[in-house]
Amino acid sequence: MLRILLNQTMKNTALTHIHEGLGAKIVPFAGYNMPVQYEGVNAEHETVREGVGVFDVSHMGEFLLTGPGALDLIQKVTTNDASVMEIGRAQYSCMPNGQGGIVDDLIIYRIKEEQYLLVVNASNMDKDWDWISKHNSYDVEMRNLSDDYSLLAIQGPKAVEAMQSLTSIDLSAIKYYHFEVADFAGIEHVIISATGYTGSGGFEIYCKNDEAEQVWNKVFEAGKDFGIQPIGLAARDTLRLEMGFCLYGNDIDDTTSPLEAGLGWITKLQKDADFVDKDRLTELKANGIERKLVAFEMIDRGIPRHDYEIADANGAIIGRVTSGTMSPSMKKAIGLGYVTMDNSKVDSEIYIKVRNKSLKAQVVKLPFYKK
Numbered sequence: 001m002l003r004i005l006l007n008q009t010m011k012n013t014a015l016t017h018i019h020e021g022l023g024a025k026i027v028p029f030a031g032y033n034m035p036v037q038y039e040g041v042n043a044e045h046e047t048v049r050e051g052v053g054v055f056d057v058s059h060m061g062e063f064l065l066t067g068p069g070a071l072d073l074i075q076k077v078t079t080n081d082a083s084v085m086e087i088g089r090a091q092y093s094c095m096p097n098g099q100g101g102i103v104d105d106l107i108i109y110r111i112k113e114e115q116y117l118l119v120v121n122a123s124n125m126d127k128d129w130d131w132i133s134k135h136n137s138y139d140v141e142m143r144n145l146s147d148d149y150s151l152l153a154i155q156g157p158k159a160v161e162a163m164q165s166l167t168s169i170d171l172s173a174i175k176y177y178h179f180e181v182a183d184f185a186g187i188e189h190v191i192i193s194a195t196g197y198t199g200s201g202g203f204e205i206y207c208k209n210d211e212a213e214q215v216w217n218k219v220f221e222a223g224k225d226f227g228i229q230p231i232g233l234a235a236r237d238t239l240r241l242e243m244g245f246c247l248y249g250n251d252i253d254d255t256t257s258p259l260e261a262g263l264g265w266i267t268k269l270q271k272d273a274d275f276v277d278k279d280r281l282t283e284l285k286a287n288g289i290e291r292k293l294v295a296f297e298m299i300d301r302g303i304p305r306h307d308y309e310i311a312d313a314n315g316a317i318i319g320r321v322t323s324g325t326m327s328p329s330m331k332k333a334i335g336l337g338y339v340t341m342d343n344s345k346v347d348s349e350i351y352i353k354v355r356n357k358s359l360k361a362q363v364v365k366l367p368f369y370k371k
């Protein structure tokens with residue numbers, strides 16, 4: 001499911017040498033040499049679900065938008081309503097592409113009164129920068145900080161307790177999708193964000209590249225008694241899929257609308273600001289969508305994979321799989337895929353085409369994994 005890029009000059013993160021020293025399997029991903037696994041996907045997955053694990057996700061892009069027009073620009077290019085954000089809040093959103101699809105999904109942080117940090121997918125970094133710049137008629141100062149900052153995701157139910165000794169603030173007081181700019185691991189002015197991509201709680205830590213190794217070392221020292229382990233991108237993928245979180249390039253892309261993708265909750269058609277594709281999405285909502293991203297569990301034995309066809313009971317093709325795996329937590333095969341609306345209701349039977357066989361599956365309600 002992870003898209004591997006070949007024949008391309010790869011960048012390293014500030015921590016690549018540490019991953020290599022730990023024996024990680026390094027793969028080219030989104031322009032970077034990234035650790036895909038250390039001990040093994042299932043073991044790493046379990047570590048995050050039950051304890052605490054650390055991902056190096058420094059390949060993500062960070063754009064800093066500053067000025068009186070920063071909010072207007074964000075309101076123009078994103079579907080969610082950023083006007084409701086107070087300083088210290090984060091918000092999940094997406095950028096429509098003007099043709100009914102999605103440029104990217106992203107997280108927006110309100111840093112100061114007129115300053116926002118946008119965190120975007122690594123594979124879309126240049127595309128996103130160009131898209132936002134194209135709409136910057138508000139004289140907003142834009143800075144691309146992507147090559148200067150590192151990002152660690154410290155995830156799992158033991159993350160708060162394991163990391164509390166590294167900061168003077170109360171980590172348990174940071175609510176979901178809130179953040180603090182505070183001291184952490186001996187570094188001042190680090191963003192400590194109660195966000196993540198695993199569904200098991202924890203934090204994401206933003207620091208400068210020359211601070212990353214110190215932060216990494218102190219995080220592992222503090223977490224030693226809690227069984228902390230480094231975690232690769234493969235387990236990140238299985239963890240997010242168990243929660244039903246969309247992955248750009250698989251479940252959402254330039255051909256999928258946020259309404260089809262189940263992202264109506266971040267598509268605020270009623271917000272005052274006029275945003276890209278607002279009229280198109282309003283019309284689509286009024287007329288109804290023809291397909292929908294659904295979650296399904298396999299009934300017959302087999303693992304669904306990206307781009308496998310989905311059929312109905314009569315063998316008619318009704319869609320395709322966007323993500324699929326054997327769930328490490330539930331020990332059953334699960335997937336996401338787009339199907340026609342007639343086949344999208346929970347408990348509907350659908351069939352996954354695997355090597356000329358039609359394997360029975362059932363549409364279920366998200367998330368797959370329930371704590």
